[in-house]
Amino acid sequence: MRDALKAAGGRFWLRNARTPGVLIPGFEAERDADGLVRLDIRIEDGKIAGVAPVGSARDGVDMQGGQVWPAPLDAHTHLDKGHIWPRARNPRGDFGGAIEAVMADRSAAWSEKDVEARADFAIRCAHAHGTVAIRTHVDTYLPMARGSWRAMVRLRDRWAGKVAIQMSSIAPLDRFAGPDGAPIANMVAEAGGVLGMVTRHVGELHADLPVGFQEELDTFFALAESRGLDIDLHVDESGESGARALREIALTALRRKFKGRIQCGHCCSLSVQPEDFARDTIARVAEAGISIVVLPMCNMYLQDRVAGRTPRWRGVTLVHEMRAAGIRVSVASDNTRDPFYAYGDLDMTEVFREATRILHFDHPFGDWYRAATANPAEAMGIAGRGLIAAGQPADLVLYSARFMTELLSRPQSDRAVLRDGRLLEATAPHWRELDEIVGVTG
Structure with a gap:
């Protein structure tokens, strides 16, 4: 998935995804027992261009049923x-x-x-x-x-x-x-x-x-x-x-x-x-x-x-x-x-x-x-954030987990983060960086 995201460019679909339905204003689709919906998400020039029923996109990054959440x-x-x-x-x-x-x-x-x-x-x-x-x-x-x-x-x-x-x-x-x-x-x-x-x-x-x-x-x-x-x-x-x-x-x-x-x-x-x-x-x-x-x-x-x-x-x-x-x-x-x-x-x-x-x-x-x-x-007074909605920045968290029992059973260390529609190449810093500050030796 990471390779596909790197190669996707500025305009692409995230297809065959799952998302909590309550986080997609105005989108009507069948929800599973945990309230997740199947959908395709269109990304254009760093923003969410819209959402569509699953199967609408013919190409793009295949989420294979994995979840997509708005950035927290x-x-x-x-x-x-x-x-x-x-x-x-x-x-x-x-x-x-x-x-x-x-x-x-x-x-x-x-x-x-x-x-x-x-x-x-x-x-x-x-x-x-x-x-x-x-x-x-x-x-x-x-x-x-x-x-x-x-x-x-x-x-x-x-x-x-x-x-x-x-x-x-x-x-x-x-x-x-x-x-x-x-x-x-x-x-x-x-x-x-x-x-x-x-x-x-x-x-x-x-x-x-x-x-x-x-x-x-x-x-x-x-x-x-x-x-x-x-x-x-x-x-x-x-x-x-x-x-x-x-x-x-x-x-x-x-x-x-x-x-x-x-x-x-x-x-x-x-x-x-x-x-x-x-x-x-x-x-x-x-x-x-x-x-x-x-x-x-x-x-x-x-x-x-x-x-x-x-x-x-x-x-x-x-x-x-x-x-x-x-x-x-x-x-x-x-x-x-x-x-x-x-x-x-x-x-x-x-x-x-x-x-x-x-x-x-x-x-x-x-x-x-x-x-x-x-x-x-x-x-916090930050209008529109925390939702998957047309016009909002394509700041998303992508999980390979498909269902909530999968998402909540592991730390999701393999998640991918999109910022303005691009794969974020960032990792959490190691604790050793703080050693001098907090007085750790060895």
């Missing part, structure tokens, strides 16, 4: 933390231990050069795996954060046209109520970023709502409103029933008639709330038009971790109930090889595979295919 988008990552695990382990493997390890590493080792090198490595991994857009949360503790933001702006400009990079601030809520609030918001606005925070105070975990929460939340919203910024929040990342910020965020957005986009990540504690409270929270989130992004690999790694005890829950939120209420739900990578998650490679194929297993996206898959494609595109 990763709506919640932490590029500035990525790959520090070799020098900043989390011996306990829990949330508190992650905070402690990252704080120590940030103070001791982060510089513009360090952050930029590790983040660029991570973007190269995502690019090779097929991702076309990434939103990264940038630790924003002044004054050190100014260097991280400068590094991220350089990376955004360097990767423009290949991987779209969006930046969001991240700092505890009380930081925005103090003297750093306006300077942070100004820095985010100047960089064209998204205003983000975590719904806890400095030095605390996600438990009961902190004292002064509503006043501080209103201050945060006002900072975003006055600068026309979208909002992206880390919310209720624990198994504590007192962590109930999500409902208050939705009510605040409704009361203030907030006009920007809001995305909330994690929302783990919703799954341990009383049913009536959870249903009401979900209803308010739907009414406010808030998007939810879940991070199943990282949350299952951190949550309910107690030494010597088997975890009792998966640490993830009520995704099926949210989808039933009309809420846009995405999945994303979150952390990679840092104290919050010791593993990962910014590979959205892996994320979707693990999300399917952890969150039961299957039997039937329904429209969950959108969770790694069209939904994050909409949440």
